[in-house]
Amino acid sequence: MNIENTIKDQINQVIEKEYCLKDFKFQIEEPKDKIYGDYTTNAAMLLAKKRKSDPIKIGNEIIDKLNKAKKKKSVQLSEYFSKIRVVKPGFINFYLADDFLKNELAHILDNGDEYGRTNEGNGRTIVVDYSAPNIAKKMHVGHLRSTIIGSSICRVYSFLGYRVIGDNHLGDWGTQFGKIIFMYKRKYGEVIKDDMTVGEMESMYVDFHKKEKIDLGFAGKARAELKKLQNKDKFNYRLWQLFCKISISEFKKIYKVLDVDFDLWRGESFYNDMLQEVVEAALNGRIAKRSEGAVVIPLKKYGLPDFLIQKSDEAFLYSTTDLATIKYRHEKYNPIKNIYVVASQQELYFKQLFKTSELLGLSSNEEMIHVKFGLILGANGRKMSTREGEVADLWDIINEGISKAKKLMTKKNPDLTGDGLESAAAIVAIGAIKYNDLSQNRLTDVKFDWDKMLALESGSAPYLQYTYVRIKSIFSRIGFEFDSLQKNIDLSLLGRSNEMILIRDLVRFPGIVKRVLSEHRLNLITIYLEELAKDFHNFYENSSVLRSEKNLAVARLGLLKAVARIMKNGLFLLGIDTPDRM
Template structure:
């Protein structure tokens, strides 16, 4: 049902097979204005090849191309403009959506290949802040898209549960902590201690040295250090699970940085055996003379390991465990250099599978134009934002539909959906200014707008007592509003493929907004229930809308209530 492919096949024959078919597909575009057709093929590049004006080539092609799928083919300037046959295309599109239901748009591009996805990855003993929202929802959407395209995603929550910061936290707890207070409100109290440590360390720099000493004890499995660390980790996971439950996100592995503590020496040994390690100021590094990259630090001068050491151990473990074809790291833009170094070390180690590794960067959530900082206590808690969104959704429901039976369930779906959609509608590499007011808007280009459109369409089906009959699908209307909906429905499989290829969920979010707008115009302009002769045909179109909106929202990790 990709009419670009059909047109490219006909162009290939008309041009005597002299041009690459993939190139022809790439040239086909959508005209800027609907009166110029549904597909357009620019002939300017062919002009060089055939030594003729593009207008002449367009006229010649218009005379050669015929298909029952095309209502009209005409030359306009240097373009070949194609008008699809509304009747036959509408029937094919609706038939495909209704027959395939939630599998509409599913493909097997991935061929069952395993893709590990490293996302969310909050630091233990710190609150789950808005700063972790992006990695969490972008990673989840990418996993859902990969699954839709025939890959086997493995969702990994690579918890930040190791490193010098835990030495610092242990020092802070031992100096100023109170066990009872921490037990009553673990994350809040541990954050206070962490912030206090950094405030005090500015006055007394020796505290940083003590923090390093306690982290070294952790690495050496000191009983007291391990006991405190396990307590902090356990309490953190309980808190994180509340947020993941609200967002409806699951993981296949919670192996954090600490899991690789006993696997890092093997990596160091391999690097040593391959003569890749060099000494610099007492530290062990890998240099990249052939690339314009700074050295990658593997071991500090005091013998402690770093992010790179653990990431190398994790990558090797994941390849041995999952045999992935691709391994994705959903981590902020600011870590780009780290990933270039880390991937380059794997390449130097001779691992061919390093080609399958990719850093999927994203921008930050800013507050007043600045990055949120845990060290300085400038944190907005994600759980609080989600709960506030859910409460606001419930208030809206009570005002607009007080008799709704499943108020709590719908409020949960709408509140969390508002937060997730607000993030995913932006291209991932752009920064987003944190504004609770904007995130919780229920009008405009928002998640609740798409969800409400879905609920409105479901309401029409109930009122019209619609019963699905695949065999009797026949689109009777040829008006602009109906055709605009059909064209949007037809795009869904292509949008899924492109969003997956580019790891860009915003393409799905933007598509859902466009589909919702086209349906709402259709709803306002066409008598859907008042014309008995055409009612079933029109409700079939409405039914198709509900299928695609629900599936599109699912791919973003958002639920689609049938009533709101």
């Protein structure tokens, strides 16, 4: 149950009925100090300001109506709360009732992994554009944040019932292919070499730029090869297809390790036949104009630089492809949101793109969102790179993490060996990489410090994974099957302070997940899981579970099972797995 939604819906009903205000905007928050309740709202203060009245008086009026109002199935709001109070300067505070908390705990145990899922997005589609590596180039550290953040956003929307289309908009077209094809022919002639690697393709691209400085004829020869590719020359086109096939095969290996999936792999080339139509529509609709042979969208009156969509030599640009992509997605999927998970450096570009899309009518009634993020830096605060100054390769980072995790786990648990060690080390390393990113404010730069990332301390994925493993191990020690714990547990036996703190934590989960979507702040989940883990460890270290009277022990085991379920659900939304042993 999403308690925040319940409070908001009930208050909205009161305000609409008693004060004739529809869709009144106010906030529901969790007070930092629990002396002020479990939830608080500023509704009375905002309403009092609008009506030029006393917020305490308005607050008491709202409370009176809430206590009398009936919900569906004749359930009163007062059944959820032990008390509802208004305090100066006009906050309304809500205190959850113990009976409600225990009933919700039973609901968690009954629903397991489904707790917190909703169908609020039923019938609505979200398109998430993320990761988007370039063909013929290795994935590097710069691809991590888009991939990790985008995948988690997809999971959260899907968890709330939306139809989610994750699109890996590959960089599979452009001038770089003329350069790579030219260098390939210099080395191998017109022979198809099926065993090429992405690293070899990337080396050709780098080598081209080195030699281009010496031989000025290189640029013209690369353009000639590109032109042949664009005209579907048999050999060049077949070679390009090979580059794509090999690159995608390599990317999929990385995505498999990262546990990241896509619904679509639509590269830029997919939209090639649609580009001229976009330009013509912009010109015919007088949205675009010609300037020195090029086609631009004037945006200065919107506070933005003009947007180039076709060069003077009639070549198209990324902007043209992106506009065609928006049009295609609108016609094919009719999404309510188009979300682009791309670094902050592209903020201006996306403002231009979204405004142009609006002017062209390509995305009517769709929300266009740029989920931006900062850089990944090394532990020294500098841009991550190899000793040679190159951008750090993603495989190297993953393998380094697994190696470090393996050493730490072998030291802490010598009995963990073989395939069990390999699997656990991979889960911990990948979890550490993802958590290090998602636990931060995405707008800030993220430091890559393996010592902190792999530490069994608060602020790391291993700390949360260990919390889950520790709970499972409690069941193992007493020979109790975790999944077979009886459902008819006497939860009325729970009532001590640290038990109720844990239950209060658990019932907050649906509201936390819902809140993530307002700003796509995935660190709200990590903050929540940190608090849940801390309260669990405090409970377990100060309460006897296994040595308690039998019925109380079973009730406490039920509470721990619920904590493990929510911990796993939260980690799932972050794309983080849990090992069986650590």
